Amino acid sequence: MTKCRICEEETAEKEICPSCQSDQETMKQAFEEEEKHNRELMNKDSAILKSIEEEFGEEIIKTIHEELQESCSCLGLAIVDKQKGEKSEETRDGINIYYDQTVNGGYEGDSFEGWIWIELPNKKYLQSYYSM
Numbered sequence: 001m002t003k004c005r006i007c008e009e010e011t012a013e014k015e016i017c018p019s020c021q022s023d024q025e026t027m028k029q030a031f032e033e034e035e036k037h038n039r040e041l042m043n044k045d046s047a048i049l050k051s052i053e054e055e056f057g058e059e060i061i062k063t064i065h066e067e068l069q070e071s072c073s074c075l076g077l078a079i080v081d082k083q084k085g086e087k088s089e090e091t092r093d094g095i096n097i098y099y100d101q102t103v104n105g106g107y108e109g110d111s112f113e114g115w116i117w118i119e120l121p122n123k124k125y126l127q128s129y130y131s132m
């Protein structure tokens with residue numbers, strides 16, 4: 001008998017007992033599924049940004065990247081007909097931005113989350129969730 005190097009229970013021969021082994025496999029699977037999900041979201045986002053670039057040129061893509069980087073959000077973009085936020089007083093390169101902040105400070109006072117809409121030249125909106 002030897003001891004499992006994770007739970008230190010006695011186990012036969014192997015370094016890791018069957019129970020810890022199966023925990024590890026479950027974790028690995030969950031991790032891989034999340035990775036796959038994120039990759040899919042990223043591909044979908046890239047396709048949306050690409051279609052905006054094709055329609056309106058690369059200048060607006062720069063603006064969108066700047067805006068999204070500032071609000072730390074990137075995954076889960078969508079193009080929608082209506083925004084449901086409040087217009088920001090500041091525009092970015094003349095583009096209207098709308099926010100619906102659902103978490104304003106939070107417990108720690110430093111977390112902000114919500115929705116952002118960037119107005120496109122055709123009066124549609126690029127929607128994203130942000131959290132910082």
Ligand SMILES: [Zn+2]
Nearest residue numbers: 004007017020
């Ligand atoms: Zn174990």
